Amino acid sequence: MTMFLTIAVIVLIFVVIFQIAKASEYVAVLKGAETSRKQNNKINGFLMLAFLVLGLIGVWYCNKELYGKTLLPHGSASVEGERVDSMLWVTLALTGLVFILTQVLLFWFAYKYQEKENRKAHFFPHSNTLELIWTIIPAVTLTILVVIGLRNWFLFTGEPPKNAMVVEVTGRQFNWMYRYPGKDGTFGKKYFRNIDDANNNPLGLLWDDAMGHDDVVAQTMYLVKGRPVKLIIGSRDVVHDVGLPQFRMKMDAVPGTPTTLWFTPKYTTKEMREITGNPNFVYELSCDQMCGNGHYSMKGSIEVVDQEEFDVWMAKQKSAYLTAFPDKDPANAKPAADSTKTAAVKTEATAVKSTAKM
Template identity: 35%
Template sequence: MSILKKITFFTSAALATLITNVAMAQDKATDAGAEATKAAARSDMWLSVAFYILMFVAAGFILGVVGRALKVYELTASATGKKKGINWNSINATLFLTIGFLGLYGAFWEFAHHGKMILPEPASKHGVDTDNLLHVTFYITFAVFVITHVLLFLYVFLYRNRKGHKAYYYPHNDNLEKIWTLVPAIVLSILVFFGWKTWTTIMYPGDLANTIKVEAVAEQFKWTVRYAGKDNVLGARNYRLIGGDNVLGVKFDQDSTSHDDFFPQEIVLPVNKQVQFQFGAKDVIHSAYMPHFRVQMNCVPGMNTYFTFTPTITTNEMRSKVNDAKFDYLLYCNKICGASHFNMKFVIKVVSEKEYRAWLKEQKPFWVQKHEKPTPAAPTPATAPADSTKADTVAANKSLAINIK
């Protein structure tokens, strides 16, 4: 395939990919009132497509002209018996070295400027451990990445094809094989061991007798949260019972442990107190995500999943750290579950033990709210009957006065 054909092929492929991506990126209007917006978006899309078509045509034309000029130069040099002046091996080797080191510089720049944006500060006990594992793994792999790519770019340049240089035939070395097999195996074994140890600590926390039990159930497109009451046991659920005000299908009539469960409008957790979340879903697969606590767990219809953690930074403390008086921890859905997926947020507040106890006293179990008897109205005081004899006396006196006159 000639260079011109290659340019044409890759330009066409890139152009087709770009047009497809631009078209797919346009949001579809979902109601009749958005027709104007839809038309404007369609117009912008085709303007973008036309612009990129012109850009690709211009770039292809310029590359074609340059390619033809180089071809004419080579043919002229060959016809006149002159030595070819373009050493493509040296050009490719130099480009490889230059672009390679520019890429490494870009990697360092990206890490230096945006490294802190990967995840927020961990606000849970296990979050510190998982972040440490992440950092150690990153530093090791980044060091290997830099060393191998420096050698790759440098060797392409140093060992390019040159007149008078012959490649050394070096097919095998047992010691090298042992080194690059054993060293990665040992390093990975150490990382896997500490990862397994951390995972076991997180997923098997031990005794849960004094652990706060909270359930979060996802549906399109909201969360329903339920707390275990004083007995610290969440009542059983059955999807067949979902209906009316029983939004989770809790077995209130069959399971007495559900009678003290309550449904708050926000999640409130005490700092430095272990909490176990039980997750579920009512329709499709969702994913509970609490980034500050380093928690993510799939919510699957028909089964429960669990995650236990200990929050270590109160909401007020984190507000001071991030310098944002309106900051709140949030429970998100991290699965694209439908059109309003972005709305699936639920506020989490981490407070002191004293504040948590005060908040608990304000919560009323759902069963109690449903079955409490309305307070009877206060009886209306009886009105004393009028004195009829007094009225008759007054009337008689008036009649007597009239007769005298």
């Protein structure tokens, strides 16, 4: 109902404007083109001024109503993401100042320097000074912003601290998979031709590589608060994009070309629920690259916990190798005591049968 009323109001506004334009044409015919043009010129001057005032009020109102629905009020959830927030605020401040200044001058000049009887236009063909000012100042400003951005980019994509944990993130239409190295701290080898969803090998791991027998593949990414994490990102089909809005990070997932980034989580998931006031808050990993008809549903979940909680979670995980070969899982083997007992029962049964025959 609200949408219908909004559309109706917009259509009505256009109809009113159209009718006013038609009425102006009729007035021009009746009064004469010259008199009508002068009156319209005054009206347009005042409309420009009114549009300026209403436009600035609209900008302020939209910011007041919608700012709280953005991610900005809560700040970055990662230490490195604070740099991104700083760049964003500086950029908004500079572009916002330029926007307000230029728009005020544009509409004020349209009103102040409207056509009048005794006013003549001043012919101003060129000024080297002005050309230099509006060329050099924007160029220097943009160069500074680009240099700051490149420094931050090289930091995010460079080598993380030595205590960083490593998680491999692989995208596929339309979900994410996360792989953790086992106790050896090394990922096993994989090959795309070995991908076999039917036999529990969605990443194409090479089972003859012993280094990968303890690798863990999970459907939810678990990270540790205060501990840097390096993401090794890839894709097994089309180009995806790892979007981490709360951490202010983003990186393409390209088939056959691993990309990396790293960051340090600042808050656990529980803490973020208190900070945001949302009891259902979950860190999100979204796909920020159009990747097919199911792109909208390609979301992953991230849980940020303390180190102790992470260790408990990791201890409960079963390696991808044992998932693919459950018969080699020691947990599925029968206890030795049971085997001995069974053998004893069989021996006793055989002895009873032999005695019966005698």
